[in-house]
Amino acid sequence: MTPSSSPEVLNFAEAVSLQDLSTYIKRARRIQEQGIRLQAAGSVVAAWVPVMTPSSLNGSLPAVLGLRTMALAEASTADVTAELNSVSERLARMNPAETELSLPVSRLNAPWAAVTPPRSGWEPLGTISDDTLRSAAEEGIREISEAVPDTAGAHVVEQVRERVWGRTLDGGLPAGAAFGSFALNFLGAAETGAITTVHRVGRWMRLSSQGGFTLVRS
Structure with missing residues (x-):
């Protein structure tokens, strides 16, 4: 893990989006504990989770990532990979009406998070x-x-x-x-x-x- 110099905050457009994020993390934790990547660009945050990754460069297991996107109340820039548990605990402590999520200070150096699909050309x-x-x-x-x-x-x-x-x-x-x-x-x-x-x-x-x-x- 690597520490961040200061905590980052994402302000979601709707409180229900944070509840959706909590449910998404619960489902991801049934599959793996390799973390979650929250990647904010403009007024959208992309929440990436790994479903499966090959164990080696020669492995034939496909790399599979899950992605949910959610609207933010304001333009933001962030790219944080953290433990699922650390984000889940923050969400559990929040009031259901809150819309601001403080991102964990401790970060993961997860190899899967460096594998980013192209944004265009599909x-x-x-x-x-x-x-x-x-x-x-x-x-x-x-x-x-x-x-x-x-x-x-x-x-x-x-x-x-x-x-x-x-x-x-x-x-x-x-x-x-x-x-x-x-x-x-x-x-x-x-x-x-x-x-x-x-x-x-x-x-x-x-x-x-x-x-x-x-x-x-x-």
């Missing part, structure tokens, strides 16, 4: 139903659960995860992206006809669902 690839993504995620979770014994070592677990989440769906989308959208609750309710749009730039693909964005680099 080309549309089409759409995929949220039910298809949900089914792929649930099937993958079930397959991993059945394939990995409780006594399995980290190497075995990684191999199984690489095989399952590196598998591609229609259009070349890695199954790990479906897991990210499902685990972060970005997908619409089952059997409602909800649709996710898919874009690509270079090695990155972006899923835009009703609850947020999932970005994957294969």
Whole structure:
């Protein structure tokens, strides 16, 4: 961790956005404890969380990031990567009507936070139903659960995860992206006809669902 010289504050446009951020962090903590990146530019803050990252440069596990964007009451500039717990504790202490979030002084040097998808150049690839993504995620979770014994070592677990989440769906989308959208609750309710749009730039693909964005680099 690296200390910051002074605390930063983000003033959100609505108090409900902070409640949404708290819920988002709770979902992320079910997956990992690798932190959250809050990146403010202008009147929008992007909240990034890692869903999965390859363990090495030669690993075949796709890099999957979750993204929620929220409106700020005033133009701000910030780029902070901190522990999920530290942000969560601040949110828990706040009055539900408050809109100002003090960012943690302690920061994480997380390798995943240095992997930033491009902001422009995205080309549309089409759409995929949220039910298809949900089914792929649930099937993958079930397959991993059945394939990995409780006594399995980290190497075995990684191999199984690489095989399952590196598998591609229609259009070349890695199954790990479906897991990210499902685990972060970005997908619409089952059997409602909800649709996710898919874009690509270079090695990155972006899923835009009703609850947020999932970005994957294969």
